Every structure is written in C-alpha cells, then in structure tokens.
Amino acid sequence: MASWREQAVARTVDPVRARAEKRVQGFLDAALELLAGESGKDFTVQEVVKQSGQSLRSFYQNFSGKHELLLALLEESVFKTAARLREAIATEPDALSRLRCFTLEYHRLCRPPTRPSSPRSVEILGMAEFAQQLLTDDPKEAARAFAPIFALLEEILDEAAADGAVRADLDCRAVAGAMLQAIMFNSFALVLSGTPVRTRGGDAEALWDLLAHGLTAEGRPVSDGNALLRNRDG
Amino acid sequence: MASWREQAVARTVDPVRARAEKRVQGFLDAALELLAGESGKDFTVQEVVKQSGQSLRSFYQNFSGKHELLLALLEESVFKTAARLREAIATEPDALSRLRCFTLEYHRLCRPPTRPSSPRSVEILGMAEFAQQLLTDDPKEAARAFAPIFALLEEILDEAAADGAVRADLDCRAVAGAMLQAIMFNSFALVLSGTPVRTRGGDAEALWDLLAHGLTAEGRPVSDGNALLRNRDG
C-alpha cells in the first residue's frame, strides 16, 4: 500500500489541522465569554472575532456561518450537561430516584441563574433561543444535537420501566421527549401562568410531581421527597 | 361638565380613528395572507406593506414597529383560538371531559397542518417563533397575550378540582401554565425524540395520557377514550 504518500501528506496536513482546531476553539471560547458577559446572547460575529483576537476571514474559513458556530456551542453544551447529569444521578439508589434527580437537576441547569453572578452554571442559557429555532427549522440537526441528554433520559426511563417503577405501557422514547421539553421550557409555563420572576422555588418539584403522577402506576407510592404544592390562594 | 368640548373633538377624531383602524386591519390581513402563503413566516415589513397596498409610512404610523404588528397578530390569534376552544368544549358533559377536549383540540390547533392545504387551520403557526421570543424577552406582555387561553384552561381546571375530578392539592394556576406549554410546544418533544414527521397520530392522546395520570387522583378512573400508547419497538 502507498501509505508513505498518506504519511507525507499527513505530515503537512496534521499541523494545519491542529492549528485550525485551536482556532475553532478560540472562537468557541470567545463566544462563551460573550454569552457569560452582561451583553448575554445577541452577540455578533464581529464581537466574537474581536474577542477571539482573530480575523473575520478566519471565522468564515472555520465556520460556514454564525449558524454553525451556534450549533457547535449547543452541541458542546449539551454534551457537557449530559456528562454532568450522569454524575449527578450516579449516587441515586434506584431508577425512580434517578429519574427525579435528573428532572430536578436538569431543570436547575436550564434555569437562568438566580444570582446573576452564579458561577457559569450552564452555557445553555443564551442558547435557548437558538435551540428553539433549531427545533423548528431543522428537526434532524436538533435531534442530533440533543441526543446525548435524550439518550441518558431514555436509559433511565427504560431502567425504571424494567424495575416496574413506572407504568409498563409507556412509550419511553415519546415520554423522554415530552419530559425533556417540559423541563427545558418550564420557564415558559411560569411565564404563561403569570408567575412573577421571584416566587421561584418549588417549581421544579411541582413539575416533578406533575410528571411523576403521570408516570407512576396508579396505586404506587411516589418518591416525592417533599410536598410543596400549594393552592393558588394558599 | 364640558362634554360639549369632548363631543366637538370626537366629531373630528372619530372618522380619523375609523380610517386608522381600517388601515391597521389592512396590515393585519396582509400579514395573515403572507403567513398563509408558501413563504410562511419570515415575511418582511416591506412585503406586508406591498401586500396591503399601503405605504411604509402608514405602517410605521400605525405600528411602532414590526414587533407591535406581530404582537397584534398573536393577540388576535389567541383570542380567536380561545373562542374556538370554548365552543369545542361546550358540549362536553363533565369537567374532566372538557379538560381532555381542551387538550386534544388545542394540541390540534397548535400543530402544523398535516395537509399543507388545510383551510387556514390557525394563524398561530407562523407565530410560534415570535411567541417563544416574547415568552423569553417580555414575560409580562406574553402573559397578557395568552391570558384568554390561560384563563379558559384555569377555569376548567378549577371546575375539575371542585368536582374532585383532579387532585385537590394542585396549584391550578401553575398546572395550567405547565399544561399550556406542554401542549403548545409538544412538537418540540416529538423532535427531541427523533420522531419522523410522519408517524404523527396519537401523540395528542399520548400527551393527554401523560398529563391525565398526573392530574388524576391515584385510584381514580380516567376518561381516556382510547389507549393508543404503544411500546417503542411495538
């Protein structure tokens, strides 16, 4: 085989690729800094370029456009988040507890920081708008981007179903989708109900309660951990 | 009282206002046509102007900007939708049936038409993106815009709670918010689960099943009407 040719090519190509990836990472980091900054989302390509100390041309050489940058950020964010969630649920004893833990923790990660100075809780935040756009404009890409978290949740659901912790007749795939969207966009629910931005607390538990009593076989006890639901006038 | 002065003023102002409202309606109708057209959302202000046969200046005289046009469209759409839902649930015998009917019907209205040639099912469709933006950028306005539908759902929930058809410890306001967002953005759930665009059918019932078993007291029978849930590999 003529692998010597490949080798020769590789010798020139590899360093180039390495530099390219460093550049890409530079843009990604710059974008993250801007997301973390007070300007929040709505950063412009020019800002990313300036922040990264690189050039506009470099940007469009490494990314086909802003869209691709955002997609890369989203995928990175989802990947890290999935890893973090895996850690978080690792210590839970049974499938139902893991399910609850997943719900509460992911809900927390999808929430804007209570203190604006919170330590870079997640980078997803500014991505929310883009994520929504992707979900409507490019379902295929969106599904791929969220696959890590989705797979994790589906795993847990399958376990729970196998354990008999949740109803056996559930379509785990469909339910995982419903749960993910319910958790990610729970803030919409709060807004729709006119809940002022404070009075935040217990909403994760309320969501879990709603989901759990929909997931749990009728007579079965539920690992609530608390009963924070209160009546409207209470 | 100096109502004669108001009268005098009114005599000049009223026709002006009337013409203004006709103009506004013209822009609204034009926008709806564009939404219905194949170009779908993403219409530009210029297109609306051209379609309406009016002038750009008129537009910015009647609307403070594109944002306000979209807001008006959304409010109109929500209002009509709420009315339609009220009709739809009117014939249902009990609160729980009304709840189920509301869920299925609103889900249907929030769904892109299965046949692209469906008779202008709802105008909300193209508004989805704007609605999301409003929900994140201007919670107060968003809550106001969706108030008609929200109020309707809360009514039904209160009735259901009074009837003992759903758990008594539910915070109806919070649950209404969660239900609305779950229904409106159920398409996100399908996308996240990687469901291809076909295979659509039964997802409204699946959602209702999930919600109902979370809303219904444990041992209580549920007005399912069907049991379309199937296992993933089924």
Next chain:
DNA sequence: CGATCGCGAGAACCATATTCTCCGATGAGG
C-alpha cells in the same frame, strides 16, 4: 380660498451577516 394634515412614494440610514480584495508573514524548496 388657504392652511393643515394624512399619507403615498421612495430615498436614506443603520445594524448584521457574509463575501471579497489586498497584502504581509512564514515556511518549504532551491
């Protein structure tokens, strides 16, 4: 009749994404 106002036509302006053009630096080959 004349002044005022509404509004059509469209140019002008601004912000952003995207592309293009020029040019210097760097590194390989002679």
Next chain:
DNA sequence: CCTCATCGGAGAATATGGTTCTCGCGATCG
C-alpha cells in the same frame, strides 16, 4: 540566502431587513 506559494490578518464591500426622513399631493376643514 532567495523565491515563491500559501495562510491568514485587516478591513472594505455587499446584501438584507428594519426604521426614519423628506417631499409633495390631495383632501378636509375653517
């Protein structure tokens, strides 16, 4: 060391879409 090609930096140019401004005509009102 010299030469040349490629990489990539700086930033001008272009495209699009929202928003504002200017002009002028015609209707309406006093």
